[in-house]
Amino acid sequence: MLILGGTAEARALAAELVPSGMRVVSSLAGRVTNPRLPVGEVREGGFGGADGLARWIAAEGIERLVDATHPFAERMTASAAGAAALAGVPLLVLRRPGWREGPGDRWLRVPSLEAAAEELGRSFPGGRVFLTTGRRSLPVFAGLTSMWFLARSVDPPEPPVPANAHVVLDRGPYTVEGERALIGEHRLDVLVTKDSGGAMTSAKLVAAREVGLPVIMVDRPPLPVGVRLVASVGEAVAWVQAG
Structure with missing residues (x-):
């Protein structure tokens, strides 16, 4: 097989x-x-x-x-x-x-990466974004020049990438403590992620819930x-x- x-x-x-x-x-x-x-x-x-x-x-x-x-x-x-x-x-x-929204979560579900980028531009102009949608997705957000991005991926992203992007190369599993520290250290305003599901990368959602960070969730x-x-x-x- x-x-x-x-x-x-x-x-x-x-x-x-x-x-x-x-x-x-x-x-x-x-x-x-x-x-x-x-x-x-x-x-x-x-x-x-x-x-x-x-x-x-x-x-x-x-x-x-x-x-x-x-x-x-x-x-x-x-x-x-x-x-x-x-x-x-x-x-x-x-x-x-997939992941399910629970008490205390502040999620907005969108149908695509493009819709996520549109929502960022509409609701978080000038914001600081935790972007965990994968290295191949960064070109979708490259036009959002007024924002700052903390972009995390396993391998280096492919251009074009947002002008104001700090790229972190890392591989899960992650811890809630580590994700909470990232959010605080970089003064992040919103998390953008894909509904990948599983425990390997779910700590960011728990951390976002604990600190009241809104989440833009891209549907499968x-x-x-x-x-x-x-x-x-x-x-x-x-x-x-x-x-």
């Missing part, structure tokens, strides 16, 4: 399945330097869209496909759905649950029509074992 990975859930799924003797190939997009590698066979790099992925599936004799990529890997998920249909193999999408893109979705590694294991 093929796991489209790069997430903690993908690594956990491979760890569950490899000991069974099944051939498990985990595919990584190769966009992160020094990624955490799963057990078993690993392939890095793209496939060339749905057609290329379908050809690879056929050539390698893949019988089942699990898309366990990041919840915002919209193009990869679309390619997985297209390739599964072309190759005639079953597809499962494994996505950890919709899944392709008709795909089967599960929210846990256990459910994915059961699907694979059911044949």
Whole structure:
């Protein structure tokens, strides 16, 4: 089977399945330097869209496909759905649950990064922004020249980036204490993040709640029509074992 990975859930799924003797190939997009590698066979790099992925599936004799990529890997998920249909193999999408707003949170949900940038310009002109939407998103905010950004990512961002941006290279998991300290040290006015879900990076939301920091939350893109979705590694294991 093929796991489209790069997430903690993908690594956990491979760890569950490899000991069974099944051939498990985990595919990584190769966009992160020094990624955490799963057990078993690993392939890095793209496939060339749905057609290329379908050809690879056929050539390698893949019988089942699990898309366990990041919840915002919209193009990869679309390619997985297209390739599964072309190759005639079953597809499962494994996505950890998104975050939910709780008492004390001050969230505004928006449908896209572009909408987040518009909201910043409208509601926080001249503000100081904690931006944790990933290195590839920074060009969306480059036009907001009146703001100051604390932008955090695993690898250096690609230009263009906002003129007034301080980039912090770091990888989770993070602590509430550390996130609270960042917010205070840089006198931040608002947090902008994507609804990635999971515990690895949720500390920023707890810290924001504790200090009363508003959050602009970018919603996940919709899944392709008709795909089967599960929210846990256990459910994915059961699907694979059911044949």
